[in-house]
Each structure stands twice: as C-alpha cells, then as structure tokens.
Amino acid sequence: xxxxxxxxSLSVAPGQTAxxxxxxxxxxxxxxxxxxxxxxxxxxxxxxxxxxxxxxxPERFSGSNSGNTATLTISSVDAxxxxxxxxxxxxxxxxxxxxxxxxxxxxx
Amino acid sequence: xxxxxxxxxxxxxxxxxxxxxxTVSGDSISTxxxxxxxxxxxxxxxxxxxxxxxxxxxASHFGGGSYYNPSLxxxxxxxxxxxxxxxxxxxxxxxxxxxxxxxxxxxxxxxxSNPFEVWGQGTMVTVSS
Numbered sequence: 001x002x003x004x005x006x007x008x009s010l011s012v013a014p015g016q017t018a019x020x021x022x023x024x025x026x027x028x029x030x031x032x033x034x035x036x037x038x039x040x041x042x043x044x045x046x047x048x049x050x051x052x053x054x055x056x057x058p059e060r061f062s063g064s065n066s067g068n069t070a071t072l073t074i075s076s077v078d079a080x081x082x083x084x085x086x087x088x089x090x091x092x093x094x095x096x097x098x099x100x101x102x103x104x105x106x107x108x
Numbered sequence: 109x110x111x112x113x114x115x116x117x118x119x120x121x122x123x124x125x126x127x128x129x130x131t132v133s134g135d136s137i138s139t140x141x142x143x144x145x146x147x148x149x150x151x152x153x154x155x156x157x158x159x160x161x162x163x164x165x166x167a168s169h170f171g172g173g174s175y176y177n178p179s180l181x182x183x184x185x186x187x188x189x190x191x192x193x194x195x196x197x198x199x200x201x202x203x204x205x206x207x208x209x210x211x212x213x214x215x216x217x218x219x220x221s222n223p224f225e226v227w228g229q230g231t232m233v234t235v236s237s
Contacts, residue, residue, distance in 0.1 A: 048216065
C-alpha cells in the first residue's frame with residue numbers, strides 16, 4: 001500500500017516557523033490532509049486538500065504539496081502548538097485512507 | 109455542535125469480539141449526507157483507519173454502504189442504528205495487537221475519500237486475559 005514518511009520529531013523555538021514534511025511517491029498528485037493531536041486529546045483537522053483551512057484554524061497554519069513532498073507550515077509557533085502532526089491521503093490503489101507515522105513538534 | 113462519543117467495554121479477552129458504539133449528537137445519521145467511521149491508534153503508534161459507512165435510506169455506496177481497511181476486513185463490521193442515532197463497530201477474534209484507542213469519526217462529506225472532520229475523544233480498549 002501507499003507509504004507516507006514523516007520525520008519522527010521536530011523542535012522549534014517560540015516565535016519561529018515549524019516546517020513539517022510528509023513524503024510519498026508522486027505525492028503532489030494526491031490531496032493531503034493534516035491533523036494535529038495534542039496530548040490526551042482527539043486529532044483535529046488543520047489542513048485539508050493540501051492547503052485549505054477549516055474554520056477556526058489560525059492563518060498561521062498553511063500547507064503545500066508538490067513533487068514527492070507535502071509540507072505543513074506553522075508560523076510564529078508557541079507552546080500551545082506542541083502536538084503530534086499526521087498527514088493523510090487516499091490510497092487509490094487500495095481504496096482506503098493512509099496516515100503518515102506522525103511528527104512530534106516540540107516548542108523549545 | 110456535532111459531538112461523537114464512544115462507549116463499550118475497555119477490556120476484551122483474546123479471541124473474543126470487541127464491540128463499540130458511537131453516539132452522535134448535534135446531527136442526524138439518517139438525514140445528512142456524510143460518511144461515518146472508526147479509526148484506531150495503538151499505544152505509541154500512529155493512526156489506522158478501520159472502516160466507514162454511509163447511510164442514506166436504502167441507497168448503497170461501494171457495495172452496500174460500508175467499506176473497510178483491507179487488512180482488517182475479514183474481522184470487522186460497522187453498522188448503524190438510526191433510531192438511536194448511533195453506529196457501531198465489531199472486531200472479531202481479537203488479539204493483543206488490537207489493543208488501541210478507538211475513535212469514531214465523521215468525514216467532511218459524502219465521499220469516502222473526504223478527510224476526517226470530526227473526531228470523538230476515543231476510548232482505550234485493552235485485549236488481555
């Protein structure tokens with residue numbers, strides 16, 4: 001099945017920009033969704049269809065997708081952004097959704 | 109505001125059947141056009157889609173309204189009780205590898221490939237004798 005690869009962890013200083021990547025074969029031809037899961041909470045959809053933001057998600061969250069890599073960018077990070085982030089696509093070869101392994105974002 | 113709440117046993121013995129229910133409030137499964145599903149997360153691991161269903165009267169989608177992860181398909185059933193506005197998950201012949209947090213979800217629309225827009229809090233189910 002289709003494999004999505006994410007770095008296990010990322011550390012960013014407060015006020016800086018966090019760039020979380022998600023890699024997959026010809027990923028740019030698929031539509032990528034991103035979820036944020038804070039400790040002890042349910043995941044929240046933060047970006048869908050590569051770059052769209054659900055209502056209530058701050059403009060600091062943005063997404064892009066090209067080639068073999070999709071990127072979730074969080075500008076001006078603060079402690080409240082600490083979470084695990086997962087990318088997700090639809091695997092057309094097996095007709096089911098797949099998730100990346102997740103990236104743990106730590107704000108230093 | 110839409111809310112999803114999982115309920116069911118938190119401990120299941122190996123080889124038995126895991127059964128969970130998701131109660132939907134703030135929306136109606138029978139009158140709105142969305143896919144509803146289940147996702148699990150094993151301890152220390154990532155997210156795994158279990159399956160989803162679509163209910164729209166007698167309309168059928170993808171061969172009957174339910175669709176499952178191929179790796180779990182032989183053991184999983186998702187069904188709906190519109191009178192209670194609930195949908196349920198059954199996983200048969202469980203083993204320790206089925207120990208996970210199970211969450212019910214609603215997709216963002218009436219297409220199976222739509223993202224997971226709303227999540228329940230999740231319930232931890234442990235498989236152990």
